[in-house]
Amino acid sequence: MARIGFITPSSNTVLEPETYRMLAGVDGVTVHFARFQVLKIATDDDALNQFDLAPQLAAAESLADCRPDVIAWCGTSGGWMGLERDRALCAAITERTGCPATTSTLAQIAAFRELGAHNYALVTPYLSTIQSRIVETFGDEGFACVAEEHLEDPGNFSFSTYGPDVISAMVRRVAEKAPDAISIFCTNFDGVRIAPLLERELGIPVIDSTALTLWHSLVLAGLDPAIVGNQGVLFQKSGAGSDRPTAGVASSSSS
Template sequence: MIRIGVLVPSSNTVLEPELARLADGVCLHFSRVRVTRIGVDADAAAQFDSAAMVGAAELLADAGVDVIVWGGTAGSWLGVRHDLSIVSAIEAATGVPATTSTLALLEAARAFGLSRTVLVTPYVAEVVSEIVSCYAESGLEVSGGEHLGLSDNHSFGLVPAGTLQSMIASADAPVMVVCTNLRAATVVDSVEASGGPLVLDSVVATLWGALRLAGVPVSLPGGGALLRSGALRADLQSLCAWLLSETAADRITVRLDVPEQGLHVDLAAAEAVGPGMRRIAGDPSLDQRALNTVRWLEAQRRLLVQPRFGPDPRPPAALIEVYGVNAQMLGPVSCGSEMAGWVSVHSAVERTWSAADQEALSLASAQVSELLKSYQGS
């Protein structure tokens, strides 16, 4: 059984019970660090000094934990470098791999290919402003959101879940709930299931990031899309980035039908794009299974290599006219006897796909199939 050590802000009353609810089959151990007030002044920042973290982490290491996670989001306003320094200090002192809630939350945003988000926080305006700046440095635009204007950390945990649900459901873009002392994890499933936005909650991300660090193929209920499919998406994002580099293509996408993880081919599960290329992942306008190219792929079960678009199978006009594709390769992804999806390699110009390009796509398609097997067994 995986053992996760969690450093908890001392006045936090939400993180422990919510992690226990979500972490089926995981052994959790907790240690506390004194945190009572959230602000941007020097005294507030001093609560998050790495020396205090290290002392609490050493106590967790005595329990033989597999990973240690700092379960606070101060790095969201103190900066990613602050959290990386905490991670380094903990790992140097304990020899145990470490991460933080903020690092996990930003990794989750990358797993879903987010470039824009809405924030929901309990914080005062000055703290929110610092979060916006810090996230911009990580390539994440923050536009809008709802904030409670509170600074007493204990009071965050008293905010009713219904209040948080209303704050989240009104968003017009994916939501990041930044604070591990808000009861938002309890409403993530209902918001997403009712057609609301994707919700990346800090408590859920804390568990997700710790399990990722421990090498566990995470697919758990109760934490929305992040716990259900976020880990698979993160692995697929890494694979897309690798294939983009190997082929020097302009866009890579992975499309999968995996209902138990909420994945459908009409929305790409992962995407990597080169400079100047428009993203296609969030466009659900085409019935992908009905496309000529996909029908060919389903029948042939081998690479479709198109240096240019001439004879059948022709791609949809939107691929050329809207998304600027003039050559492509498609690689089928098998799951048992079924074609669960495919990997697409797009070029903005006509090009001859080399044997090395085709070999890289074949390898990527096979790796996606192996990933599906590993997550189905999780």
């Protein structure tokens, strides 16, 4: 039995049901959630202070009680706060719990590398100030944004209210620039079900944040992501060539 622990934004209504749906019929893998408060996404101090390490680490410590094989922060805050923040969080989680750790943003970087993407297109519900920071963060890692779409919504709960037609139209528009990959970057922006369909339609890898966080968690747990069916080309990748920031750290769990 493999167990995965997910730290979840409190106002997120997409992540849990869609993760359970992806794992339906997958034997031997369970996923467990802990929340901390996230109510808006912006660059003011109140919004940024939501992502203080203390509540995230408290959530990780509560997850450690169920002896997970890996713990992931299922949020994209590293996109606008910087990867060093996420790497510090992962190091602290591993120090306190003994579990390998990742985040949605680190998983995105790992996915780009695994897919051999040199450039990408970005689709989010975020404000332009957040969007520009994400582009800068990914640029620092060597990935060029060739097209982007965003909705100027400070969220966070409201992100889940956009339907598949809205998200699909955004993806199709950025696909016109023929990027190496398309990122639907937000774990409360429900691209999980439509991403594989759009990938087949467009012939471009379409990567949803909720799905890719599960992908990277499976990789870090030493599992073959292909056990999750119908989630596109990324789940056929083993992660052997990806950025595995805490891979090799022994888990405290007993599988």
